[in-house]
Amino acid sequence: MGHVKDFREIEQTYLPHQALLEASRCLFCHDAPCSNACPAGIDVAGFIRRLKSGNRAGAAQLIFQANVLGDTCSRVCPVETLCQEACSHTELLEPIQIGRLQRYAWEKGHSHLDVAPALTKTREMKVAAVGAGPAGLAAAAELTRLGYKVEVFEATSRAGGVLATGIPAYRLPRSVVEGEVDLIRRLGVKISYNQGFDGQLNPDALRAKGFRAIFLGTGLGQSVRAQIPGEDLKGVFWAKELLWAIKEDPGSHKDLCAKLGRRVAVIGGGNVAIDTACSLLRLGADRVEMVCLEGPQEMPAFPSEVRFAWDDGVEFHTRSKPLRILGEGGRVVGMEGVGIRWKKPGLFVPDNAVVIEGTEFQLRVDSLVEAIGQRPDETVAKIYGLETSPAGLVIVDSETGQTSNPSVFAGGDVVNGGATVVQAVAEGKRAARGIHRYLQENR
Amino acid sequence: MSQHVDLGTTFCGVSFDSPFVLAASPCTDDADMVTRAFQAGWAGAVLKTTSVEGTAVDLVYPMIVGLDHEGKRVFGLGNIDLISQHHIDEIEGRIRVLKKAFPQKVVIASMMAAIREDWKTVAERLSAAGVDLIECSFSCPQGTLGTRPGFMLGQDPKLVREVTAWVKEGAGETPVVIKITPQVADIVEVAQAVKDGGADGICASNTIPSLMGVDLETFVPYPRVDGKSTYSGLSGPAIKPITLRVIAEIARNVQIPITGTGGAADWQDAVEFMLVGARTVQFCTAPMHYGFRIIEDLTDGLERYLRDKGMRSPKELVGKSLAFITSHEGLSQAKKVVSRIRPELCIKDDLCYLACRDGGHQAIELDENRLPLLDEEKCVGCGLCLTVCPVSDCLYMEEVKPEQREDSQEGERS
Numbered sequence: 063m064g065h066v067k068d069f070r071e072i073e074q075t076y077l078p079h080q081a082l083l084e085a086s087r088c089l090f091c092h093d094a095p096c097s098n099a100c101p102a103g104i105d106v107a108g109f110i111r112r113l114k115s116g117n118r119a120g121a122a123q124l125i126f127q128a129n130v131l132g133d134t135c136s137r138v139c140p141v142e143t144l145c146q147e148a149c150s151h152t153e154l155l156e157p158i159q160i161g162r163l164q165r166y167a168w169e170k171g172h173s174h175l176d177v178a179p180a181l182t183k184t185r186e187m188k189v190a191a192v193g194a195g196p197a198g199l200a201a202a203a204e205l206t207r208l209g210y211k212v213e214v215f216e217a218t219s220r221a222g223g224v225l226a227t228g229i230p231a232y233r234l235p236r237s238v239v240e241g242e243v244d245l246i247r248r249l250g251v252k253i254s255y256n257q258g259f260d261g262q263l264n265p266d267a268l269r270a271k272g273f274r275a276i277f278l279g280t281g282l283g284q285s286v287r288a289q290i291p292g293e294d295l296k297g298v299f300w301a302k303e304l305l306w307a308i309k310e311d312p313g314s315h316k317d318l319c320a321k322l323g324r325r326v327a328v329i330g331g332g333n334v335a336i337d338t339a340c341s342l343l344r345l346g347a348d349r350v351e352m353v354c355l356e357g358p359q360e361m362p363a364f365p366s367e368v369r370f371a372w373d374d375g376v377e378f379h380t381r382s383k384p385l386r387i388l389g390e391g392g393r394v395v396g397m398e399g400v401g402i403r404w405k406k407p408g409l410f411v412p413d414n415a416v417v418i419e420g421t422e423f424q425l426r427v428d429s430l431v432e433a434i435g436q437r438p439d440e441t442v443a444k445i446y447g448l449e450t451s452p453a454g455l456v457i458v459d460s461e462t463g464q465t466s467n468p469s470v471f472a473g474g475d476v477v478n479g480g481a482t483v484v485q486a487v488a489e490g491k492r493a494a495r496g497i498h499r500y501l502q503e504n505r
Numbered sequence: 506m507s508q509h510v511d512l513g514t515t516f517c518g519v520s521f522d523s524p525f526v527l528a529a530s531p532c533t534d535d536a537d538m539v540t541r542a543f544q545a546g547w548a549g550a551v552l553k554t555t556s557v558e559g560t561a562v563d564l565v566y567p568m569i570v571g572l573d574h575e576g577k578r579v580f581g582l583g584n585i586d587l588i589s590q591h592h593i594d595e596i597e598g599r600i601r602v603l604k605k606a607f608p609q610k611v612v613i614a615s616m617m618a619a620i621r622e623d624w625k626t627v628a629e630r631l632s633a634a635g636v637d638l639i640e641c642s643f644s645c646p647q648g649t650l651g652t653r654p655g656f657m658l659g660q661d662p663k664l665v666r667e668v669t670a671w672v673k674e675g676a677g678e679t680p681v682v683i684k685i686t687p688q689v690a691d692i693v694e695v696a697q698a699v700k701d702g703g704a705d706g707i708c709a710s711n712t713i714p715s716l717m718g719v720d721l722e723t724f725v726p727y728p729r730v731d732g733k734s735t736y737s738g739l740s741g742p743a744i745k746p747i748t749l750r751v752i753a754e755i756a757r758n759v760q761i762p763i764t765g766t767g768g769a770a771d772w773q774d775a776v777e778f779m780l781v782g783a784r785t786v787q788f789c790t791a792p793m794h795y796g797f798r799i800i801e802d803l804t805d806g807l808e809r810y811l812r813d814k815g816m817r818s819p820k821e822l823v824g825k826s827l828a829f830i831t832s833h834e835g836l837s838q839a840k841k842v843v844s845r846i847r848p849e850l851c852i853k854d855d856l857c858y859l860a861c862r863d864g865g866h867q868a869i870e871l872d873e874n875r876l877p878l879l880d881e882e883k884c885v886g887c888g889l890c891l892t893v894c895p896v897s898d899c900l901y902m903e904e905v906k907p908e909q910r911e912d913s914q915e916g917e918r919s
């Protein structure tokens with residue numbers, strides 16, 4: 063099949079009769095396993111019941127109450143490993159399409175939301191959130207609902223973090239995130255943009271401004287490098303920057319195409335690598351080849367994403383280790399890799415890979431994108447004096463999200479090293495409750 | 506959109522914090538269950554029907570049969586349950602406990618008796634216990650405490666009037682509601698008898714006498730009790746249209762407050778009950794299927810609906826649809842409607858074609874792509890095609906003005 067050449071959203075919202083047919087399959091289980099499987103704790107059976115009874119606004123309200131990024135999550139959640147995996151209907155026939163119903167409920171009901179119902183209690187204390195990604199937005203919304211005054215400091219000119227700068231538009235149109243950020247703002251959250259770490263955001267400056275607690279949701283700022291020869295050649299890119307450029311400005315796609323050429327290799331087997339590969343095909347590349355250490359069943363990308371990339375036309379070189387990037391006249395002309403096997407079974411890390419002699423191969427490509435992971439910007443933990451793991455991740459209390467600095471809490475990718483959007487939301491909410499408890503105990 | 510909605514309403518002078526009430530049923534045959542229902546948010550509960558017969562009530566099991574429809578469970582629910590096995594002595598205590606714990610909630614007692622003396626004294630005792638309303642079951646179709654098998658008190662207007670008056674005598678200040686059966690030739694006559702007997706309100710209506718089905722292997726109908734069966738009372742979504750007619754018919758003809766029951770499963774059903782004249786709506790099958798928690802969507806859905814409609818209270822809904830109900834002769838023949846199709850929505854199951862061909866007027870043909878084409882000349886506008894279409898809004902009805910008819914026929918085929 064021909065490659066899809068545009069960034070229009072791949073999945074359509076249900077039509078009304080489709081939504082009703084699907085909602086009618088829901089059993090409305092007691093203590094519903096789907097809700098228990100949702101990190102954000104959305105009352106799934108509750109919103110489906112409301113949908114079924116024609117109470118669409120009520121359905122959207124339940125979603126918004128538990129997850130201020132419910133519209134985004136309806137599109138990007140790996141539902142087949144969360145709510146839909148838990149669905150009791152699986153034992154009868156097949157799981158309810160919860161993600162699609164959530165998206166439908168939101169689309170039909172969100173314009174009638176009670177965005178900011180009167181607070182039961184307002185509190186004078188101010189809380190700062192650093193980073194307007196999913197964790198920071200969720201924490202800020204939750205704290206606002208608890209009555210605190212919350213300001214979010216965002217380094218870029220856009221809120222949403224990876225939603226605004228990473229996940230491609232065909233999976234998550236920009237308008238979705240913008241709509242959610244607008245609601246969060248209407249909820250009462252203040253967002254300040256272009257706030258880098260230079261001076262303003264250190265703990266002392268924030269405290270001097272009256273912020274009594276700080277939430278850190280700074281995500282993963284730095285791309286990890288494969289550290290293979292040839293990375294300094296022209297035509298080597300890093301996924302994070304590339305995806306950002308693609309999402310930021312659809313108008314620049316032509317320039318990007320010219321820089322990337324017709325054949326591209328993508329190094330990595332995670333969701334970011336998949337997003338990159340599929341975006342490259344949409345930009346117009348003729349051939350996109352993914353090279354990753356893991357086998358098809360071992361890749362860290364969601365199985366549904368791997369299938370999607372396969373259907374999209376991405377070529378896979380699995381259980382393959384990149385050795386060097388080949389260049390001519392300072393430009394990428396190809397790459398060399400080699401097949402591997404695992405020393406210990408079931409452990410899919412570079413140290414456990416053994417090269418299989420004689421399986422070396424070369425790919426002819428015009429450019430190469432590294433998508434093997436990201437790590438936190440180390441300056442963050444340093445400025446705040448936080449304990450970190452060897453991987454540079456901020457260590458927090460598993461109940462409260464509190465860091466080694468008592469007034470600083472953290473959540474999202476900077477803590478978990480890169481998980482789902484809904485996990486970041488859950489960690490933002492967890493830290494909000496932790497901050498609430500901390501401030502109640504330390505008035 | 507932020508205008509305040511108060512879900513509170515009144516029925517027979519009693520205030521309810523919402524129109525949603527649990528019907529006399531297994532849901533309400535235990536003080537702890539009613540306690541949980543009130544905590545969940547129900548405005549009131551009709552305790553399961555009591556009498557002086559007490560444990561002499563001869564229950565048999567199994568007593569419940571579901572009416573499934575094409576894979577969906579509990580489209581209707583049949584039961585051969587009887588009144589509560591709990592004697593009035595026990596019910597008096599429950600009323601006191603519940604009213605003490607929930608002074609704002611409405612506790613309604615349901616009662617039944619066989620002789621004048623009992624109708625009167627049970628009502629007296631319930632009233633003295635502090636119950637908010639007394640509901641009298643003149644209509645339980647399952648079993649009977651009387652002498653005529655299958656006969657329901659509510660089927661004899663003369664007896665209805667007489668017994669209502671006995672209960673009123675005993676009830677004193679406590680309002681009395683009579684629960685009637687839809688299984689009568691003239692519902693208005695019965696409702697009038699309820700009013701003439703002095704009742705404060707009417708409960709419309711009750712389960713419908715039914716035979717739930719037959720086991721094709723053993724030939725024994727359901728429910729099978731040791732090789733025999735009997736008739737059940739049918740409740741649930743299947744009987745909603747019957748209840749709606751009963752409520753509407755009473756509301757159009759007799760000035761008496763109505764509490765509606767029989768087939769309401771969600772807030773939209775409840776709104777319909779109110780639109781045709783009910784002031785409160787009782788639920789039984791829905792909470793028996795899905796639990797007391799359905800109250801959350803009932804109240805949330807109703808509140809949002811009222812807000813959308815610019816209304817402040819469910820009281821504004823009561824009887825609003827009655828003006829639109831007339832006799833068949835009262836309906837206009839002047840306007841011609843026809844079916845139209847949105848071809849882009851068609852999934853080509855062509856059920857509309859079959860239905861029109863074999864159950865209508867052969868007004869639908871299929872083109873070479875299996876797309877239905879509507880012949881406006883042959884279409885009488887019966888509405889069967891859109892009734893069977895599985896896609897919402899794919900087919901719709903439109904009025905045709907005589908001068909438009911030729912143009913639009915062209916448009917249909919383009």
